[in-house]
Amino acid sequence: MCTAREKEAISAYFKLLEKKGAKSGMLYKRSLFLDQFIPLLKNQPLERSSYSKAIERIIKTIPADIWHDSLNTAREFYPFWMQDIKSIAAFSRQGGFDIQPLKWQPQPTSLKVLTDALKTAKFDATESRHLSAYKQALMDKGANQQLLDNRLNLAKILLLQLKGSPTDDARIYRVAVDVTLPLFKIDENKQLFLLVIREFYQYWIDNPDNNLGSDQGIEVTFID
Template structure:
């Protein structure tokens, strides 16, 4: 446990240097102590870390999901003693880890699926979906796979509809609060794949005539 405790202390020292409040530190410590216990006697690699994290997240309330995932992402380079990654985190911390005072409304996968049956997407959303569809076709995905991935991308758009801004931080909140809705491991993995692929289409500002883009 000495190695893990050293990693935890280094992480807490880092957070204090960034001005993180003690109350927030205490909440992080409570979560990380459970994660560290799950990492006992495990190899120091991403697979072991993800496995231990997955066991904890199965018992995590949906409201706490995003915060716990954020803490786990931050702690990982300290646990791995990845100096380069820690330095990069330090440089970007103020921008990427600013608190986003927003979460999508509570829902269920069933409710989202029902919404997809009758909801209409606006022009910008339609362009984003069309561009994602075009990319998948260029990559040679089978029709059945494309249909499923496009449906998951639509779910992402639904979750982002009332977002206060367009940023990677907001996108991550929406993803973290939606992931628990997928109970099966394979479904979660596919959703995360779509999330990574679709982000570039969502974050890019489309200019020009959107109707022309839709016809392209």
């Protein structure tokens, strides 16, 4: 059962979505997710870690083909649950509410399949340029060979997931990340993947001037 705080957060969230033009079908899908998600937040402190743990729990129970939609709803709902009016306003200004979601998703796969594919994977000129720029930035920071190999392989896994995508904006990147992240079952590897995708994003959009590790323009997940 929802508490008054959660009911207020849900009401404010859906009012904003409706104001932005969200259709009834989209609102219904989000409500289905929140019906499952909200009970996991019951009596939890208003902390990012509590929210992240709830996401970790629910993502294990839902089909892979709705991982992105579910994580996207959780991402959007977070500032409402936190009662953070400034973040809601900033998120709204930056186009953070996905009213017209992309239909594209990477094909269903496993981490083993993706890892095995790295042995023979070929990357086009643009992808290779992004990888080279990321590698150089890591080397400039003093990365050793093992660190380079690990991080570049994770960036390559994401690029494999992005192959065939219809565009190259932040939304596509988020879709690929959201679909790939739950494939990592070991928490340490999941954390490293999150670090890499935040670092690599600026090189993927050809905007390395924001510096290594900057995640300006993209909030990919709330699973820390």
